[in-house]
Amino acid sequence: MGRIALGRHARRDLLFLTADGGVVRRHVGSVVAAVRPRRGGGAVLGVERGFALEDPDGSITYLPALWSSTAVRMNEGGCDPDGRFYCGSMAYDQRPGAANLYQLDPDLTVHTVLTAVTISNGLEWSPDGSRAYYNDTVTHRISVFDYDSDSGLTNRRSFAEIPDGGSPDGLTVDSEGGVWTAIADGGSVHRYRPDGVLDEVVEVPARKVTACTFGGERLNELFITTSREGLQDGEDPLAGSLFRASPQVTGLPVREFAG
Numbered sequence: 001m002g003r004i005a006l007g008r009h010a011r012r013d014l015l016f017l018t019a020d021g022g023v024v025r026r027h028v029g030s031v032v033a034a035v036r037p038r039r040g041g042g043a044v045l046g047v048e049r050g051f052a053l054e055d056p057d058g059s060i061t062y063l064p065a066l067w068s069s070t071a072v073r074m075n076e077g078g079c080d081p082d083g084r085f086y087c088g089s090m091a092y093d094q095r096p097g098a099a100n101l102y103q104l105d106p107d108l109t110v111h112t113v114l115t116a117v118t119i120s121n122g123l124e125w126s127p128d129g130s131r132a133y134y135n136d137t138v139t140h141r142i143s144v145f146d147y148d149s150d151s152g153l154t155n156r157r158s159f160a161e162i163p164d165g166g167s168p169d170g171l172t173v174d175s176e177g178g179v180w181t182a183i184a185d186g187g188s189v190h191r192y193r194p195d196g197v198l199d200e201v202v203e204v205p206a207r208k209v210t211a212c213t214f215g216g217e218r219l220n221e222l223f224i225t226t227s228r229e230g231l232q233d234g235e236d237p238l239a240g241s242l243f244r245a246s247p248q249v250t251g252l253p254v255r256e257f258a259g
Contacts, residue, residue: 014045017215017223017242028060033074034087037256044104044257046074046087051104053259063108072098076121076170076211081129082149083258086113088120096138103152106259113153122171122181122211126194127252133159133179135168142168142181142192160196170211170225174249182209182224189224191247200247206239214251222247 014032016024031048038044041056049065049072077087084105091098101114101123114120119137125147126132132145132153144159162168162183171181177194187207191200206226215223221244228240 031073034077036079036085037254039083039256039258044085044259046077048073051087066102066110075119076123078123079255079257080147081125081255083256085257086123088117090119094119108259121169124171124173126173126177127175133171133173135171135181137167137169137184140165140167142179160192169209172213172251174214174251176249178249180212182211184208184210202245204243206241207236208239219251
């Protein structure tokens, strides 16, 4: 399976899940909101107020901060088919409209893609790269964009409404074009067909489900992260655990940053 990298906010550590189930922890010294591999080795990171680059030797270079306020942090991101890295933010107090979605190009220039976002979350592309799926958690829906190399993300529209007011968090896309999204405070992961119809629900024994991704040697295992944020000791005892499910579909190889 290699290693799956998991960002961790509270202790500012980067965790790696190894093939034998072990966990390797690296202290980064900043919020790690999102991690994607670089084509030349190492990784690109969404950190508290911008981006950072990890080299193959493990050294980290922080790019200039995108804002000065300590009230807002990066939250989640992903790479497009052309190797650009996107990461979106959120206010620590979840203030409406305080966040943006940013794009980091391979030459390290940064563009603002969306403004007036509240909790920027899951972002992933369809298998053919022509569509991108995105969650602003408070909207209770999954959005879909058209995508091409020149125009980027265009024509935002609703892809699926989350039933019972559920809050969509991180998401991923499988090899059949199905969209899997974590349901925060809903204890589940939902799969939606490419036409937006809900066709599978994975129940998770922890309420605060935060993200999901495919792994394993054949990309046939779904790894699901959960959170303990805001919970008291003894409440929701499995919250904060990493879970693994075995859906009857495979995932897509992770897209890499070209910078």
